[in-house]
Amino acid sequence: MSRWNRYWMSTLVVVLAVAFAFYLHTTNAVSLKRASLPQGAEEIATARGLSPDDVEAALKTYVPSGKRDEYIMFASGGHSGQVLVIGVPSMRLLKVIAVFTPEPWQGYGYGSVESKKVLAEGNPPNGDKLTWGDTHHPALSETNGEYDGQYLFINDKANARIAVIDLRDFETKQIVKTPNMVSDHGGTFVTPNTEYIIEGSQYATPIPYEKYAPLDKYKEVYRGLITFHKFDRKKGRIDESQSFQIELPPYWQDLCDAGKKVSEGWVFCNSFNTEMATGGLGEGKPPFEAGASQRDMDYLHVINLKKAEAVVRAGKTRTVNGMRIIPLKTAISEGILYFVPESKSPHGVDVAPKGDLLVISGKLDTHVTVFNFDKMMNAIKNSDFEGKDPYGVPIINYKSALEAQVEIGLGPLHTQFDNEGNAYTSVFIESTIAKWKLGGAYNSGKDVWTLTQKLPIQYNVGHVSCTEGDTVSPGGKYCVSLNKWAIDRFNPVGPLHPQNFQLIDISGPKMKILYDMPIGIGEPHYVQMIRADKLHPWSVYPKVGFDPGTMLEDPNAAMPGGERIERKGNTVEVWMTAIRSHFNPEHISVKEGDKVMIHLTNIERANDATHGFAIDGYNVSLSVEPGESTTAEFVADKPGVYPFYCTEFCSALHLEMAGYLFVEPKK
C-alpha cells in the first residue's frame, strides 16, 4: 500500500467513523426527543392527510380523558335563548345552560315551581308569556376589572331582558324584564366591580313601547334608552328598585362598554342610524339599510355614570312603569351625556386594559379609530365641542378626542386585547382577524399603531374574543373568531348550517388557527373566556333538602322518613324522596281535577347521582341533583293511569325507578 493509499484509507476510516458516531448520536437524539410521540405517529398523520400545522393544532387542542381544559368559555346562544359553556382549548361543549327558553333535560320550565317563577318574572306586566330570547353578550361578574367567577349575566335582545346565572350551580336565578325598552343590544356589560349591569336599547320606540305612536312622530316621541341595573352581589340578584334609565335620542344605540381604571365611572355606547331613517321599503321609501347609512359619522355616547347616580339620588327623574328615567334634557344639562363623532355605523366600542383608550370600529370603514379618554375629558372640561346634535347633546370635537387611526381592512367590528399591548379586531367583510400594535402606554417605537398580521378566517366573523381579553389583565393565550357562516367547513347537515367558532393561538408572534368548532345549537354573538381555576362550582348541593331557587335549605323539603301524601280539599300534597333506585312513595292516587304538589328531594350525596322525574302524559320533567329539593305542581285534569319514572340512567335498576299516578275520573 502506497503512502498516499495509506493516507487515503486512514482519512476514509476517520470520515466513516465520524459519520457512524454521528449516526448513532442522531438516532439516540431522535429517540430521546420523540419520547412523547408514539410509534407510527407519522403514518397516522400521513394516512389522515394531516399537514404539520394540523398536527401541531391537534397536539395543542387535544385534552385527554380526565384532564381539564385551561379556560372556560361562556357563549351566548343567540336566538336559542341559552348560554353555552365550552372548554378551551378542546372546544368541547360542556353544558348548555337554559336561560330564556324552557329546557326539559334541566327541568327548566317543565313543572318545577322554582323555574316557573324565574321564567314568569321575566314576562312583561302586560301578560305576555315569553318562552325564548335572543341572547347576545354574556358578561362575567368582575372585581376590580377582573373576572371573579361568581355570576354570569346575559341579555335578551328580542325582549330587552337580563338574566342572572349563579356560577355555583350554573343555573339561571333571575330574569328581569326591563321596563320601557322593547329590544336591547348593548348588553350585558358590567362596571368593574359589578355595581351595575349595563343594557342599551337597540331599535327606538315610544317610551314605553306599549304606548302606540305612529312613525311620523318618530323624532318627537321615539327614543333610545340605557338601563343601569343595580346588582346586589350578596343576594345574587338585580335590585330593580335601585336601577335607573337614561333617555337617549332615537338613534339606534348599539354596543356599550364600561370604563375601567382611569375611566371607571364612565360608560361608552355607540350608535347607528343617527340619520333617524324610518324605513318603508314597499311604500316607495328607502329601506333601513340604505337610510341608516347616509351619514359618514354616527355618535359615540359618552356617559358620566357617577353624575347620573347623583342625579338619580337627587330625584331629578321621572318614573315610567316603576323605573326612574333621567330625561334627555336633564342628562344634557347635568353633564351626563356627551357625543363624539365615530365612523359610520360602528359595531364595537372596546375599552383598552388600562382604561385609557377606546377602540371604535365603523363596520363600513377600513380602519379602527382610537379615542383617548383623557383627551375626551379635557375636551369636556374645556367645552371643546364641534356643535350639538338635534336634541342638544354636545358633540366633542372629533380631532380633540382622537388618539390614532389604524388601517386594518374593510369591515372592522370588535376589538380585544392581549397582555403584550396587541389588539385583535374582527373584520367582517374581509373575513380576517387583524392583529395590530397599540401605542400610548402599551408600546413605544416606530411601529405602534400598525397592523402586524391579518389571519383569514372561515367565514364572516362577528365578534372576536380573547382569553380575558376585555378585562384589565388579558390572558394573551387564545382568541376565538365567532364566524357567522360556516358554508363548506363541516359535513353538511341541511339548509340551516352551523356557525363556526375558530380557536386561534395567539401565544406566539403569529396568530394560528387551531380548531374549527361547529355551533349547531343557536347563533352565538359574543363569548367571554375565564381561567378555569377561577371557577369553583359545586359538584353536589351543599345539603340535602337544598332549594336552588333560594340557595338555602328548604324548610318544606321532603326528607327521609318524612315521605307522605296529604290531602287538603282538592289539593294533594306529596313529600317524596329519590335515591337509587326508587321513589318513595311509588303510588299517588288522586281524583280528576285535583291540584297535585310533589315536593321531591334527591337524597343522594354522590357526584353525578342526578335523578329525573317525569310523569307520562303530563308534560312534567324535573332534574333533581344530589341534595336538591324541588316542587312540581300541576292539575290532574286527565283521568287514567300515568306512570312516573326517573329519566336519568342512574343505576342498573333505573328502569325500575318508577311509580304510578292514578287519576280516578269524576263520577
Add this chain to the structure above:
Amino acid sequence: MSRWNRYWMSTLVVVLAVAFAFYLHTTNAVSLKRASLPQGAEEIATARGLSPDDVEAALKTYVPSGKRDEYIMFASGGHSGQVLVIGVPSMRLLKVIAVFTPEPWQGYGYGSVESKKVLAEGNPPNGDKLTWGDTHHPALSETNGEYDGQYLFINDKANARIAVIDLRDFETKQIVKTPNMVSDHGGTFVTPNTEYIIEGSQYATPIPYEKYAPLDKYKEVYRGLITFHKFDRKKGRIDESQSFQIELPPYWQDLCDAGKKVSEGWVFCNSFNTEMATGGLGEGKPPFEAGASQRDMDYLHVINLKKAEAVVRAGKTRTVNGMRIIPLKTAISEGILYFVPESKSPHGVDVAPKGDLLVISGKLDTHVTVFNFDKMMNAIKNSDFEGKDPYGVPIINYKSALEAQVEIGLGPLHTQFDNEGNAYTSVFIESTIAKWKLGGAYNSGKDVWTLTQKLPIQYNVGHVSCTEGDTVSPGGKYCVSLNKWAIDRFNPVGPLHPQNFQLIDISGPKMKILYDMPIGIGEPHYVQMIRADKLHPWSVYPKVGFDPGTMLEDPNAAMPGGERIERKGNTVEVWMTAIRSHFNPEHISVKEGDKVMIHLTNIERANDATHGFAIDGYNVSLSVEPGESTTAEFVADKPGVYPFYCTEFCSALHLEMAGYLFVEPKK
C-alpha cells in the same frame, strides 16, 4: 501494511461504508416518514403532558378546518327531547335537531304554522299540550338491512310518540302520538326495508291508558303493547291507517330489534317485571326495584310479524282509539307470539349481522346469552315448549334455543358488531366494554364464544354503539361508549354533570379510547353512526318559495315583486320577502286584536344565507333558510310599537335588517 492489516482495514471500510449508507438511508427515510410532523411536536406534547397514547388519539380524531368527518352519529337527546348530530371521529356537535321540544333557533314551535302543525299532531286527542319528549333510540331508515341515509326515526318514551326526520333538510316532519300506549322504550327500530317502525311499550297500563283502573286489577286489565307503525317511504310519513298493535301481557317490555336476513319477518323484544310487581314503597310493600327482580328469568318476546300482518289483513283485530289491536289470545292462537326465557331483567336484544343469532344481556348477570334463530324456529315447529306463561303464551325450551353463553363481566347491557365477527357489549356495573368473539358462521376455532378484551370506560356505560354496528354490514371502525356518568372527567359545571361519550378505536386488534366528548345538552340513550357519504342533504332548498312542511313549492309563497299587505276583516295578511339586508315590506300596521299572517320567503340562493325573523315582545322566532317559504301567525293583542328584525348575522348591515309592527290600540 501486513496482509492481515490490509484485510482488517478493508473489512472496516466495508463495514463503515455500509453503516454510512444505512445512515444516509435511514436519515432520508426518517425525513420522509416525518414529513407530516411539525418542528417541536415533541415539545408541545411534553409541555401539555400528552402520553404517546394521547398523541395517537389526538392525531386520530383531529379533523382540520374544512375537512370532513368520516361518520355521522345521530344521538337521541334523552329528556331534552331532541336529536344530536355529531361528526366522527372529531366528536364535534354539528347540529341539534328540534324534535319534541320547541326550539327558537330553528324557529321550531315559535310562530311558524308548519312546525306548530307538526307539534300539534303529536298531542294526544284528549287535548294535552306536550312540549317535550324523552328520546331514546334513533333508527335510520334501511334498505336491505343497511342504512340508506333517507330518514331518521326517534321515540318519546315519556309519551309514547314517534317522530320522523327527513335527512334532506334535517327537520322533523311528523310526530305521531301512538294511541293506547302511555310510554314506550322499545323504539324505534325498523324492519330491514323500513316497512315498519317498531315501538314497544314500557310500563303496563290499562288499554287505553286513559281508562282508569285500580292497581288491584293489574293482572286482569293492565297490558303491554307493541306497535308496528307503517311507513310510507314515498310520502315520508307514517301512515297510521296501516299501522297495528299487538296486545302483550303486563310485563314491562323493553328493547326490541327486528330480524334481518334469515330472521327477516320476525321481531324480538325483551321484558322485565314478569313478576308483575306493582310496587308500593310507602305502603309497606317492596319497591319496584326489588319486586321486579325476584325471578331468575324474564321472557324474550318472539313475534312473527308476517303472520301478524296476515291476521290484521284478515280483520281479526279490535279497534281502540282508531288503532287495530291483535288481542293477546289471537296472537297466541295464531302463532304470532312466543317466549324464550332470558336472563333476569335484560336491557338489549341484538340481532347479529347475518340475522342468525340474538344476543341477550341480563343486566344483573355476568354473561351474555346467545340464542340461535333456526333453533327457535325448530322448537316452535316441534312444539318444543317448556310451558306457558300465565296468559297462555308458549315458552320455548330455553336449552333448545340456546347457542352459547359468554362470561364477560357484571352488568352486560347492549351488544354491537364489527366486520370481523366480533361483538362489543357494554357492561354497566363494571364500567367496561367487553369485546368477544362470535362463533357459528362468524368464526371457527377453539377461541370462539370467548372474551378477548375488556376496556375500562369512565363511567357507567349504557348503550355501546359501533359504526353501522346494528346493520347487516358493520363498519368495524369505531364504537362509542355512551357513559351515563362523567363525575370527574371534565371541568366542573355544577351539580348537573354532562354525560361522557367515549370514542373507541376498534380498527386494531385491541380497543383503544380516543376521545371523551361531554354531552351537556340532554341524556342520550342510543346512537347510530352512518358513513357520511351515504347522506346527501340539501345545502339550500331546491327552489325559491319551497315549503319544508310539504317538501313542495308553496303556491301561496311570497315572491319578489309580489310583496304586499292585504286586510280581510280582522285578518291582516302579509307577503314578505327577505334578502340581504332588508325585509320587504318594512312596516306593518294593524289594530289591536287583528289576526296577523306573515308569509315570508327567503329569496337568497347562497349557501348559509339564512335569515331569522323575530318580533320583539310577540314570542315569534322563525328561521328561514335560502329558498324557504314559511308562515307566521299570531294575534296582535298588545298595542304599541314592536320592531321586527333578522336574528341571523347575515351581512355587515344585519342590524339594519329590521322593520316595525305598529299595533294601534282599540279605541
